[in-house]
Amino acid sequence: MTRSKVVIHMYVSIDGKIDGPHSSSASSAYYSDELFKMSNADANGRETIQMYAAPATLDLSDFEDAQIPYEDWLPEIESDTWSVSFDRQGKCGWTQNFFDYNGHQMHAIEVVTKQASQAYLAFLQSMNIPYIIGGETEFDFETVLEKLYAHFNIETLAVCGGAMINGAFLKAHVVDQISLVIAPHVNGDENKKASFEAVGQYVDDTFAFDQAKKLSDGGVHLIFKK
Numbered sequence: 001m002t003r004s005k006v007v008i009h010m011y012v013s014i015d016g017k018i019d020g021p022h023s024s025s026a027s028s029a030y031y032s033d034e035l036f037k038m039s040n041a042d043a044n045g046r047e048t049i050q051m052y053a054a055p056a057t058l059d060l061s062d063f064e065d066a067q068i069p070y071e072d073w074l075p076e077i078e079s080d081t082w083s084v085s086f087d088r089q090g091k092c093g094w095t096q097n098f099f100d101y102n103g104h105q106m107h108a109i110e111v112v113t114k115q116a117s118q119a120y121l122a123f124l125q126s127m128n129i130p131y132i133i134g135g136e137t138e139f140d141f142e143t144v145l146e147k148l149y150a151h152f153n154i155e156t157l158a159v160c161g162g163a164m165i166n167g168a169f170l171k172a173h174v175v176d177q178i179s180l181v182i183a184p185h186v187n188g189d190e191n192k193k194a195s196f197e198a199v200g201q202y203v204d205d206t207f208a209f210d211q212a213k214k215l216s217d218g219g220v221h222l223i224f225k226k
Helices: 026-038 045-050 120-126 141-152 163-171
Strands: 003-010 040-043 080-086 096-100 104-112 131-133 155-158 177-182 206-215 218-226
Touching: 003 026, 003 163, 026 155, 026 177, 040 045, 040 104, 040 163, 045 080, 080 096, 104 120, 104 141, 131 141, 155 163, 177 206
Parallel strands: 003 155, 003 177, 040 080, 040 155, 080 104, 104 131
Antiparallel strands: 096 104, 177 218, 206 218
């Protein structure tokens, strides 16, 4: 069965850090523009989505008696762009069903596991946010990618962090391409995360250099393919 192609697309410093003052450089704008050239959907982990798109404190008291089956909920929604949240336990506090990013109104899709409460599923339905049950306690990435392709016509999924969800995709060996926009800046802060966190697991995947592009501020865009 056909699935979405996976491109990990990250903006980093020379020493690989994903957070820091380099985010204000011209390479940052290039990174955001490039995202929508490669994909109509970006994917993020829970922490990233809570930070930028769904920061509200959840109040599920109105849904505490909900009896929602653990099945995909796929209302008929049309959108040019999608924001896919990998939210294992159902914690993202949406106040609207889209994420405004770089001039695009990206309709939210939640990927949860059966760890998410039925109250949270009822909350998502009330917000008109479609969701996919992506596994029992961990994500079955192959199945999720097949569903994203079949139900939302997402041919390429740009995975844009954070480090934990990037590492999870790598550990599942479903990454087809890595796209790194590197700012001309060294961070040096050991407390800042790099692009990939595999939680101590060795990920034996090899990628080959495909292309490089020099950017106007001295940064560079590197692409590696499986």
